[in-house]
Amino acid sequence: MTWEELFFDLAFVFALTQFSQLLHEDHSWVGIGRTFILFVPVYWAWGGVTLYTNQRDVKALLDRAGILTLGLSGLLMALTIPRAYNDNGLLFIAAYLAGRALLAGLALRHVPFGRALFVGPYGFFVITGPLLVAGALTQGAARVVLWAVAAMIDLLSPWVAAHLAVQGRAQxxxxxxxxxxxxxxxxxxxxxxxxxxxxxxxxxxxxxxxxxxxxxxxxxxxxxxxxxxxxxxxxxxxxxxxxxxxxxxxxxxxxxxxxxxxxxxxxxxxxxxxxxxxxxxxxxxxxxxxxxxxxxxxxxxxxxxxxxxxxxxxxxxxxxxxxxxxxxxxxxxxxxxxxxxxxxxxxxxxxxxxxxxxxxxxxxxxxxxxxxxxxxxxxxxxxxx
CATH class of the missing domain: 1.20.1410 (I/LWEQ domain)
Structure with missing residues (x-):
């Protein structure tokens, strides 16, 4: 485990406090569901970085700088969580997609483009991204539904990808x-x-x-x-x-x-x-x-x-x-x-x-x-x- 990974986690800690606050404001089943929908992309972003650092020797300067920059993406996502369903929706999605695109770019240095684009945590955002942006450009129930569909695709992506490519062992x-x-x-x-x-x-x-x-x-x-x-x-x-x-x-x-x-x-x-x-x-x-x-x-x-x-x-x-x-x-x-x-x-x-x-x-x-x-x-x- 590297110091860069631990520093990256700091932004995730802040995001956790924001989810607690969001859930504190709305205890209903709808509030729990809306909070979970936002939690999925933040958790997926953290998981993508974890998998990448597990599979690669990240001592290279580009990797270290990339992980620190991904921490900034996480911080921006955390800042926008409380009002993601209001006026900060587009900023939340922009920060998320920027982080996923950066992670995909780091991965493309090692993985053939075709596989990385459609398989794994580095590429599935090209499918969920349009749904997330469309949701950010709408309001009310439409935003919730579009983001819920994107979250469901993210949740299913590892299972789908397992049928598309041979997978190696992690450490x-x-x-x-x-x-x-x-x-x-x-x-x-x-x-x-x-x-x-x-x-x-x-x-x-x-x-x-x-x-x-x-x-x-x-x-x-x-x-x-x-x-x-x-x-x-x-x-x-x-x-x-x-x-x-x-x-x-x-x-x-x-x-x-x-x-x-x-x-x-x-x-x-x-x-x-x-x-x-x-x-x-x-x-x-x-x-x-x-x-x-x-x-x-x-x-x-x-x-x-x-x-x-x-x-x-x-x-x-x-x-x-x-x-x-x-x-x-x-x-x-x-x-x-x-x-x-x-x-x-x-x-x-x-x-x-x-x-x-x-x-x-x-x-x-x-x-x-x-x-x-x-x-x-x-x-x-x-x-x-």
Whole structure:
């Protein structure tokens, strides 16, 4: 992992705060959908850079300058997110397409033009680009629909591209570290969201307790992911016979839902802190408990995709979160967040006991940012986003 990649991530962190703010302003299903539509291109832009740096030795000056410039594209996108559905729509799309075009230009130095144009994260923007521009030039529902179609094409592009070109193997250590860092960034934004809300008013005992409970929830979810997930992801990619397919499932697609679930959790926690002794309104409860369920059920899917075994502990925890959501509208929010923490802790203990029975233990090496795998980085026709 290079310093340029870490610097590039700074703009993505800012974008995460903007998504939280956008979702905070509209908790409805329509608001969640509109936020997700904007989240897809930002996530895809981050994923394209991650794949490129995984496949290439980016020590060259042109690559390093290109990654830093892509960070500027990400910053401009982040600045326009709050009003993307209003007067900043065209600027949002211009920044996004400029970044994708720059990434495609960097890739064309290594990949034949025909393949790069229509296959992979470097070229699919030539299909979605016109839809995005058309949406930016319209207003209201038409913009939402056009951008939703473009987002759907982006989501389907890795699967479509897999049928159009032979795909090579990625470097498991670097790739999993990058997606692990993504999760750290999103969790970090959750902590920032809670802190930003807490400092706006007097720090009463109940509010301090709410902050500690929110931090505990983020912490136990973090422990679950890094203690029992990321190391499993890496080992699976190292031995997979069809690594590209597995990589799309457990990293590209799953982490889209991991990330968005954490964003909704952050918004729900932010709404809980100001009035921890009051029940949550239905929409806030949906964000908080639904986000936890999305995270844990995605965690269960990844386990099934790797091992072809049902992760009953993770499914049980995710289902419990969903069942607790209606209760959160009747019981003080602080008590419900503590209950969420308890559910995840029980799941972690069960995971730990199961792992020890199998003779394993959490791979703490995955908490470190280590060197890349020593594999060849020759020309590739990758198609992940």
């Amino acid at each position: 498991p250590a670097h790739y999993t570290h990058r997606y692990g860092l993504l999760i750290i960034l999103v969790f970090g934004e959750s902590v920032i969201q809670v802190g930003a809300v807490a400092v706006d008013d007097k720090l009463t005992v109940s509010r301090l307790a709410a902050v500690m409970a929110a931090y505990a929830l983020v912490s136990v979810l973090w422990c679950a992911y890094f203690g029992y997930g990321l190391s499993d992801f890496r080992r699976a990619l190292e031995v997979a016979t069809d690594q590209p397919s597995l990589r799309r499932a457990i990293l590209v697609y799953s982490h889209l839902f991991f990330s968005f679930g954490i964003i909704t959790i952050a918004v729900g926690l932010g709404d809980m802190v100001p009035a921890p002794l009051e029940p949550l309104p239905p929409r806030e409860a949906m964000l908080l408990f639904g986000g936890c369920a999305l995270f844990l059920l995605t965690f269960a899917y990844v386990y099934w995709r790797i091992h072809r075994m049902i992760a009953w502990r993770r499914i049980g925890a995710g289902t419990a979160c969903l069942l607790m959501a209606p209760l959160a509208t009747l019981v003080p929010a602080l008590a419900m967040v503590v209950s969420l923490v308890s559910v995840v802790v029980v799941m972690i203990v069960a995971e730990e006991l199961a792992m020890r029975r199998q003779g394993g233990e959490p791979d703490h090496a995955m908490f470190e940012i280590g060197p890349r795998d020593p594999i060849d980085r020759g020309p590739s026709t990758e198609s992940d986003a």
